Amino acid sequence: MTKKGDIEKYLFMKITVHNLIYSYPNSNNFNALNDVSFEIDQTHNFVIISGASGSGKTTLLYALEGLITPQQGKILFDEEDVCQMNQKELASFRNEKVGFVFQNYLLDESLNIVENVYLPAIILGKEDKKTYIKRAQELLLSVGINEDQFKKKPTQLSGGQQQRVAIARALINKPNIIMADEPTGNLDSKNAIMIIELLKSLIEKENIKVILVTHETKFYEYGDQIITLSDGKVVKNEF
Numbered sequence: 001m002t003k004k005g006d007i008e009k010y011l012f013m014k015i016t017v018h019n020l021i022y023s024y025p026n027s028n029n030f031n032a033l034n035d036v037s038f039e040i041d042q043t044h045n046f047v048i049i050s051g052a053s054g055s056g057k058t059t060l061l062y063a064l065e066g067l068i069t070p071q072q073g074k075i076l077f078d079e080e081d082v083c084q085m086n087q088k089e090l091a092s093f094r095n096e097k098v099g100f101v102f103q104n105y106l107l108d109e110s111l112n113i114v115e116n117v118y119l120p121a122i123i124l125g126k127e128d129k130k131t132y133i134k135r136a137q138e139l140l141l142s143v144g145i146n147e148d149q150f151k152k153k154p155t156q157l158s159g160g161q162q163q164r165v166a167i168a169r170a171l172i173n174k175p176n177i178i179m180a181d182e183p184t185g186n187l188d189s190k191n192a193i194m195i196i197e198l199l200k201s202l203i204e205k206e207n208i209k210v211i212l213v214t215h216e217t218k219f220y221e222y223g224d225q226i227i228t229l230s231d232g233k234v235v236k237n238e239f
Ligand SMILES: Nc1ncnc2c1ncn2[C@@H]1O[C@H](COP(=O)(O)OP(=O)(O)O)[C@@H](O)[C@H]1O
Pocket: 024, 025, 027, 032, 051, 052, 053, 054, 055, 056, 057, 058, 059, 060
């Protein structure tokens, strides 16, 4: 396989979602995703999934991340169907292709921030320690965290800084795509905008696609595609 970075211009992946149906176990066959279809082509790289609370945004992201398996439908990343992957393929998809960002940052309080950022690289185990420490430090600098913070534990940083650390961690294994579920939900509006702008800047800098789940209409202007859900269905898909 050609490694990203080895080629001059990486062609962004295309994502095709076909007739997705998902109901949680013990939910009386209530479809949290109820026949969801859409396409994200190579030119749309900051994609917003919007909709009211309970509309199915997080469930859709779980499906795209391969964390749940829909009862019906397909999710194609280029030609590869996430719904058909076995456990081993799913693990490598999640570790190598996708970077995750959460509302609550999910940093490990017992580790300093450099260690937090390189943790997913240890799990992957492809490089030596020196290489991933160096990349972790470079990523932290690139998301606006200075060297004098490197030895600090997550709780010694502000919410906005912790989310920057989480974004650096999401990038450590050079993913093709970042998926972020309400990443600004715990931030004040100034920090929230800075995080959205940081995510947007990564598209060119790291050659990635970003899928952002948010119900905040003020961020829609940043998106080049906005998919709106209501009751588990796509009700709008705007470019
Ligand atoms: N673990 C779960 N078990 C059963 N139902 C769930 C679970 N998580 C979410 N749901 C239901 O699935 C629907 C979609 O939820 P969710 O994807 O979390 O929406 P959103 O992220 O847009 O707020 C809602 O009706 C919600 O109650």
